[in-house]
Amino acid sequence: MITVENLTKSYTGAAAPVHALRDVNVEVPAGALFGVVGPAGSGKSTLARCIALQEKPDRGVVRLDGLSTAGLEGRRLREVRRQVAVLDAQPVLHAERTVAGNVAVPLEQLGVEGPQRRSRVGRLLDLAGLTQRAALRPSELTPGQRRRVALARSLAAAPAVLLADDPTGGIAAEESGGVLTVLDRARAELGVTVLLTTQDGATVRRVCDGVGLLDNGRLVEQGTVLELLADPSSRIARSLLPAIDTPRSQSAGYDRSADVVLIGFAAVGALLPEASARFDVELATIGGGLTRVGDTPVARFRIGVNGTQADTALAWIADRGAHVVQPKEGPKSVVAA
Incomplete structure (x- = not known):
């Protein structure tokens, strides 16, 4: 479970402080696939980075399965970070490695032995629909296939939480469905709690259980997708229907x-x-x-x-x-x- 309480984050701007997040409160149940939608600059990526413990908020707290991450440092912080995987908006693959080799990188860094590593990589390639492309290089893949490789790599170390920042950004519509299918399978088959950010309502409609709307750093709506669609006053409903x-x-x-x-x-x-x-x-x-x-x-x-x-x-x-x-x-x- 992800619990965000009164999260506030600002940056120093050229003329005045930029308030990226303003007292954001959100709860994502364990095993859910939750979408955060909003226009560019609304604070989506900042929220993802704070939940991933890549940035510290000015105020507020992020709890992962009830554990407050506010005071974590050193070894304990690194241990908790390993439970939170991040799929960046523009992930970079190792051009000299095969698809299987790219997925194996986190396992090699953790010192996982060969047979166990190969078994884990094989399962993730199957999950991502890439088994037949295991020996190819990234340059031989389509953009959507490369995104699925990066997604499989982010799942290699068996995280409890996956943060996917604009997972279908820059990918043709006919390939976006494949990426979203992998996210849905990660939630359903691996038990991963997934939080994704997007500007695309079609992404939310296809795979998300719950959704929150960020506007100018404030979370102005949240709930299950179907409940919000049934609310005539919902801004999310107006954008998705x-x-x-x-x-x-x-x-x-x-x-x-x-x-x-x-x-x-x-x-x-x-x-x-x-x-x-x-x-x-x-x-x-x-x-x-x-x-x-x-x-x-x-x-x-x-x-x-x-x-x-x-x-x-x-x-x-x-x-x-x-x-x-x-x-x-x-x-x-x-x-x-």
């Missing part, structure tokens, strides 16, 4: 219109058609779209409803777990979200 861009004229042809968030197979697949049949209303999707959070389908639709029981139908949809937001002044007040 499909956008709605519906002209007012398109909504004006309906007795009622509303924005609806549906989570789960049953809600996405059946709730709206059942409401239409149950209350004898015409119900049309006039905006929005469908996405996935992990394996869970999530939809945000703007719907138009015609019929004498339009209000009742919308209330029934809301009663069954959907989040329904209706305009205050009728259909013509609907604007693009």
